[in-house]
Amino acid sequence: MRRLMAVLAVVTCTLTLATGCGGSDEPSGSTGSTHSTKTIDITVSGDSVTPNGDRVEVATGQPIELVVKADAAGEIHVHSTPEQEFEYGPGTTTLKLEPIEEPGVVDVESHTLDVTIVQLEVR
């Protein structure tokens, strides 16, 4: 009897949880092509970079541009699948990323300074 009640309790809770999940269902795989370009301004001066590890939300397939203002040449890695690598020179450079189709968190790193500039939340 107790065993039955325990099973019932577990089932009830699982159901509660399942309905909780059902409610939070969001439309995934939105139509990326209709999105405007996401522009992220990056400033590199000496050893410091802004932004410094912030999250930026982008849609799947949304075009992304990095506008890099730097005092010296360097390299940026985007850890999407597949990986993307960019070089920039001193002054202002606009880097066009390949749109990211796979949902997930993608780190954009300064390879030169070994820091995470932004984390793209692709959803």
Add this chain to the structure above:
Amino acid sequence: MSHGITLAHGIGGAKDLPISPELAIAGAVAALTVSFTVLAIAWRNPRYDEATSGRPSPNLGALVTSTGFRVALRVFGVLVLAYAAVAAVLGKDLLTNPIFGMFYVWWWVGLVPLSLLFGPVWKAISPVRTINLAFAKLSGSDPDRGVYAYPERLGHWPAALGLFAFVWMELVYPYSTELGPVRLWCAAYLAIMLLGGALFGSTFYARADPFEVYSSLVARLSVWGWRGDRLVVRSPLANLDTVPARPGLVAVVAVLFGSTAFDSFRDSTVWVKFVQSADTSSFLLNNLALLAFCTVVGLLFALGCVLTGLGDDLRHRELPDRFAHSVVPIIVGYIVAHYLTYLVEFGQMTLILASDPLGNGSNLLGTGDWSVNYWLSYHPTLLANIKVLSVVLGHVVAVVAAHERAVQVLPKRHQLTGQLPLLFAMVAFTVGGLYLLFAA
């Protein structure tokens, strides 16, 4: 060069999206409710007895104890080691070398589902056990006995240290995806294991081999168990109850859970921003944080165990190791949540790369032209649901396992109140884990 692509868990590109706050809260509420429901209505007398539980499975038992089966598994283990060794020694120092995936994905993560499904897999294929066996055969001695008896007081402490050495390499060491360090780690592992086997016999592997301890611990959540030398099929709960309480077991579970939690935490914006704006080196900060996560988990759990009244037959300091098996389901639930996409996607990637171990364009396994299936990543809502369900399920099993142990070892009058602190510790682990899935 390779350091730039060093990310996630040693290797890897994109990571999972955080789960939604609604889902995290639903999971936490379910965990809380189940905890107190179990406490209120579960049995009051011990149910699981290692000596009687489980149904014998004689046919399967005969198969798995047969020489042919055992030798086949040992040969498989040695072949995989040899293949990995060739890639590690003769392959290129690039991320396309399959050794990194074999080391961080197949070995470390893959061992968990294998053990959960098939039982103590590493014990059966472990090449270090095989080499020890071969040495013993050649010298005409008993592989189970070494020069000395394994000191009982040491228990699983060396395994906890070995597991920490692995997670340190994976999560903290900056050059974790360069060939030299991985090679060195494996060489040190092999050397220590072979020396330990010679000194203490194969008992050393059961107590001190980090991978065997991990695999055999997870295997107690499978349906496969042994009663004497008979193979039995048991409920995972009854099977989990048969984990031997040895010194250092708490340290093992603390390292496993603490390090996985740290792995989530170190990707969170809070930590990334903090580390990058601090004047202290990020290497030092990561070292301290990993150590802190493992220590806090261990202390919180130990505290939850000892805050109870006891009879005369037990001492408080024995309690944490007596209860430590009950954290294993929480660990496994969280490992599923944390590593599922990683295992599925980088596991496939490794299989593709493994076809060309030397980086000379060969396709030895015929898998070289396969492509990775990213289906799971393209279904983030389903993935988030699987994650939360596995965390909550792990929590439920853990709470029931701890309840059974409390009924077994605590005196009647302390059984209910004595369980409460541990219940709170477990709720803290689960809610903390869900929070990290949401925030990181």
